[in-house]
Amino acid sequence: MRALLIRDLRLAFRSGGGFGLGLAFFLLVAVLVPLGVGPQGSTLALIAPGILWVGALLACLLSLDRIFALDFEDGSLDLLTTSPIPLEGMVAVKALAHWLVTGLPLTVCAPVLGVLLNLPASGYVWLVLSLGLGTPALSVIGAFGAALTVGVKRGGLLLSLLVLPLYVPTLIFGAEVVKRGALGMEVATPLMLLAGITLGASAMLPFASAAAIRITLR
């Protein structure tokens, strides 16, 4: 399984691998929103948690269709399925690789972009914590969507439509953590719900994704 993780990371960082795509998109959103909304610090501070979370979520969505589609097209998915690692494990490793190249960089860069949006100082810790807790759920849920649409030619639109509703709870609780944290309020409840979504999705969805891939391959 480590071999698969190393291969996926290596492919992501090689030319045409798509690393940085999500990050660049996130940067664009955070730079363009203040220009569109105007320079009033109070307005920006109010919308910063929501914008940062929406930006991170859409950035994640951008690279989802690559998770399985590339392996499906060149035949690797057939060969991976007949290899010694269980399909469920393969799906989990691929979701982890996706998180390492999109979710993790987004989490690390988010505080810098928070400055652009005038996020109150008390919110930075919660921004990083909520993204760190929430983005793994985005990758796992996204991998499930990618597994469902892997056999569909240009399934990107279908994938977005399938995955967006599933992303809503993560977005609500993630943005809520930052909003409350920035105002100095209690954050334990949304934080625990966010962690619950991530843990639940990571525990269950690899099995659903593997089942979807088996049906596609037959």
Place this chain on the structure above:
Amino acid sequence: MDLVVSDLCVARGGLTVLEGVSFRLTSGHALILRGPNGLGKTTLLRTLAGLQPAVSGSISMAAESLAYGAHADGLKGALTVEENLGFWAALHGTATVADAMKHMNLSDLRARRAANLSAGQKRRLGLARLLVTGRPIWVLDEPTVSLDTASVALFGAVLRGHLGQGGMAVIATHIDLGLPEAAVLDLTPFKAQHPLSAATGGFDEAF
């Protein structure tokens, strides 16, 4: 352990294509499958590889003993020849990359990215993958496509070496691989007589 297939019925797109296929393959032997295009050779091989369920009949073999070589080689253009092979070797827990490259005459190309290989070189790399899986049963679908005569001979030698070590191979091919001792199974008599009567899989309506 032998590969035993008895009364196997396989389907593609909800229609049965082959029925009543039975054969037994013992250690050190190869079976060549023949038949016209569209008869269901690929479907049969995919069923053997466990990628799709059989409609009826049974396949018995040792667990985790099968390596599948499809039409597509499963290569990553951004990785070098050595990295491509190294990945499959690590995945299967073997360490014979250098040997596999030597056998398929790829040693000079080890640092070349797979995207820059010719079609025949890609195929050789795809076949070298079989060597690093370390699995005894090779199920191969048209392994010689885009190979030149010399490479076909090279692959024939590799195949004979594999059989000599007690391996097995089921190969769908239209050309002569230089294995006169291999049994040949013509699949034409097994063509499904009433393809429309096939039990449609529950998921075919959804996909």
